[in-house]
Amino acid sequence: MVFPKTTPLQNQSRAILKLLDKNLVNREYVEYQFIQQSQIPTSHFQSALPRLPIPELKLTCERYLAAQRPLLIDESYKKTEANVYRFRDGVGKQLQKFLKDYDNKNKHTSYISELWFDKYLRSRSPLPLNCNPVLVLNNDDKPEYNDQLIRTTNLIVSSLRFYRALKSELLHPEIFHLNPKKSDTERLNLILSKLPPKLAYVCAYFYKAFPLDMSQYPSLFQTTRIPECDKDRLVNCPESKHITVQYKGRFYAFKVLTVSNDIVTPTQIMENLKFILSDNIESDKFPIGVLTTLERNKWATIRHELAENGNDALLKTIDSALFHVCLDEETVGDDPYKMTKQFLHADGANRWFDKSFSLIVAKDGAAAVNFEHAWGDGVAVLRYAQDIFNDAKNKPRVHPNTTLTEGSSCQVQRLEVQLNEHLKKCVEDAKNLYKSVCDNLDVNYTIFEGIGKDTCKKSQVSPDAIMQLAFQVAYHKITGSFVSTYESCSTAAFKHGRTEAIRPCTTATKEVTLAINALNKPPAAELKKMIQECSTIHNRLIKEAAMGQGFDRHLFALKSMGERNDIKSNIFDDPEFSHMGYDILSTSTLNSPAIFAGGFGPVVPEGFGLGYVIKDEFLGTLATNYKDRTNGPDFMAALTKSFEEIFAILRTN
Template structure:
């Protein structure tokens, strides 16, 4: 870019009279401001570390304890050192170096500090004990028992004041390890409706044999790990479920989040990018300062915040060969990716028409304003240069299989300009794609427009998103936008929290001018984006082409369907005195039975963030009780009263399973960790092998709206996001994501594969809609309630 000369701090010329040194004062000024910004950030990080380290105490609390203790001992004429200095003086000649009054003052301060630390330690441990009680979950919605009220008061009392994002991390309890006996019992109960008597008796025999023989041995090792680590599941889950996967992460792992459904703040692509990028950087600043409020259930019970740590400046790096060898895990991949995270990144990476641009986010020692970022995006959009050989489709390496990408990275990106450019991509705060297509919800063509929009966010052209980045911001030509997120570093609610903040800031607080530009002024001296340089040989281009073929075959096979269900929402469901999530899950079971004529193993994601470093657990939502209700709905002779009774039983069962999953009493993470231990020990378990090979034909997840206060959907129902979704888990199964918005809207995202003759996302969507209506019809609400 023409402005690149401003980055040169000095120039010198050799003349007959000597060396003529020319300093660029503007460049030196920017270097000074950049260094000042860096030191401020380090100081803030250090200060936050101290504040978090002493929470629920505080430096002001230390001052109060010291002053109070010294005043009390002086008034009571008590030795503030409690005789410690007297004993010390018999061994060390302290009086030579400090007066008696000085000794008393220093000793009193030390004793008071010790008292302060003791109080903090007691408060933390009491809080951890309190947070280990989960009886509050048994309260019915809208009511609260006396024991829960007392417990909440105690939690607030020991929680301290003004917590920061990571304040509660050391006070959260560890995830408990369920007993093998309980897990076997719950597992057999979960598969009973999916097996005939012969299959069930066989599985029961395998389970009992495991419980009696191998299970206790594996459990011993797992218990040992739970005592030694913060969470006995999370590190293995991250490694074996995500990082060791050798297939494409595009579609199979990454997921997406959509823009507003009915609001289009601006038609200018650069302006939308300007506001959204600025909002993302504001969020990162708050994250660095730990100023984001920790998520609290009932506004009191803290959730784990550890997943936020790698939101920005993070990339998944493909691995060729794991450093350590594990003979007993030979059948599992010994190749493993790694998550690369840097503490600070001052730039983002922008992709447009096959070119990569490095865009600095700071100037004059401050974060760039929205109009200045828009200015940078306009420069990129106006750039008419052509992609270098191999550059346009380079990101297809991140979309295909991991092994070719790992080998290509090792062979072609280890030195020179390729290494520098790849470092710029992987160490960027996040990745931005200025997409040259137009996507949005079209009222005249709602089905096709939303389906195309979802597929574009999920995979795009397979080479215009860097799927290894923690997340990609995609801004389309008409100003619509969305996110694509990598799954290893965090689960969807974490990305959802970020996205809610961006959507809340963008059109309302940041806003646009009448002609669609970001508010503010263009900067006259802003250095332009830096175009990355690549030298990609033909051999590497061949690998890129192969990866693109794999990725395109996967993307073309995705059958996506998104539909807003607006006949009713959680407002009417609550009038049925049932949980909206349970209602929807049972509707999905009815829809699936109508779609395929049978039940299947069903996955519903539940969080375990009530525990330190908790991620997810599985709710096996296809239960005996749910199947009984579905059979009743399929039987035209069954009475409405009986169906309602069975529905009530099924929803109660589902809510109980969800509570158990949230409180560490799930099935699947325990079985998964037992399986990993068995592989490390080199022993085979027919039971575990069979359990972990069972396919999830129906994989479901609710996208929670976590910051309801940001969106006033009563006054502005148009400011509603369509949520997000993910690809199908099984080749012949469905992936379903849903988001409950306000009182009257539920958005569903359905995915499957065109290659399967058993599935059809649009057909399944019709079954879901009808199942929701049929279940609600049991309650005999009038037509005004059900639109």
């Protein structure tokens, strides 16, 4: 077989790999510096990825009406239907043309990318609970490696190895394999690495391996969100070589890369962290990290004053850091409630929520990744979290018996904060406001054991469909109503894809819910058929969303086109359109052996934030809600009851 000439990216990564063939010293160097040495360059498929399609206007209108039908009484639905038809046959066509023209002028990206960035950055809501999710890592299975100093050091080293592989095009591209045994092989990887991007993409597709967008990954590092009035900024500092660390609310910084961008030794990182953890200085009485919990316009104004008050260099050091590390004094144990509260929000004193992500490690070594959402989505953060968890666990660089040189030169810079009386008052006010919000947040969880993915497959139903049905049944049990429900779906199969919404509250789920919760239930066999039909419809919605054929992002883009061109439309003025976007039940799942739990706050005051996992032998759900608006324990009790009833039906022959 004759292969075409290699690309510059392939040459860059192969030049590094050739070091492995020279001598043992270079082999050890490459092995330490890079978490992976992929044959296929990281962004190899990027130019060949298909563009996110703009759905047909007619289909979007049909899908939107189908999602509205179970939520509305007949009279309201008829009004909405008339509005949608008038939109479809009138101004909608004009907005669709504007959107297609806009898309044709921006072929380097997707039609949703700029608009979605703009949506996030214009939001004035505080980041914690409203925007920043958290992924909690499993503990190391070797207890002695869960020591805070040891685990933090290993996770930092693994993070730097991930960063170096990413920058050097040696991080394996993210690929979704339908049949990994056939497609995730060294032989196919070698072939794909030698083919030009378009041919490589076609070849991977032939093997039912689907490369995913990697454009968000560089923003994991050296990136921060800067508060500005009306619209924030995302800033990237590609030359930075340091990380920042928070401990007791105070800030520290030290370099983790050399002049030639090599990772410093593990013991040097460990020595610096030990210095910070041994710093006898008292906790900061006025921790400025809590200011990142404020409404964005207010924070922007205060930050400007902070910079003018002698803190400009400090802020730039934090902003430009490769990433941020929070060393907490609290112990969380294995309690999901305490763990979620600590890693999702804490008291704000030892946090800087504006960074692209913060690696948080509690006193007992429990670790999590809290990330800002504007720059990217869960796919990139999950990949990072999985890789550093596995690397730190399987290839730890420091150990319980690692010895540090006595009197070695520590290279930590303590960052001093200058506050006048007004700024001190701003910090105090922020602490009090944030405490009232966090005290109002409730966290509840349930683990339904003995039944999971395997049981669902035997009953010929989708596990995800069953989880979503259970949410509908549970919510109806406690409220007697059906509400807008959001399930996130990645569109990373497309260039610069972000997410699409799945709307799990369908006419089918409504019918099943009413039947399950009825006093006089239909026969179990009939209910089982209804659940299977519900699952079929849900699977179709997932496939449509993943292929960019949902309706939420399309309507959002059409609405944006109207705003840009000063064109009003009846559909977007309809109160039912706003209700559809008011997600009482906001749901998301990220399944990984590396992840203990994932969590996020409710997206509306009277809503629930539902993070769930589906394992072979159990189902788990973690729910957040505001105590003054909804009852979390009642919902979780209803959810447990719903699981019991649904699986009793599925066991029916």
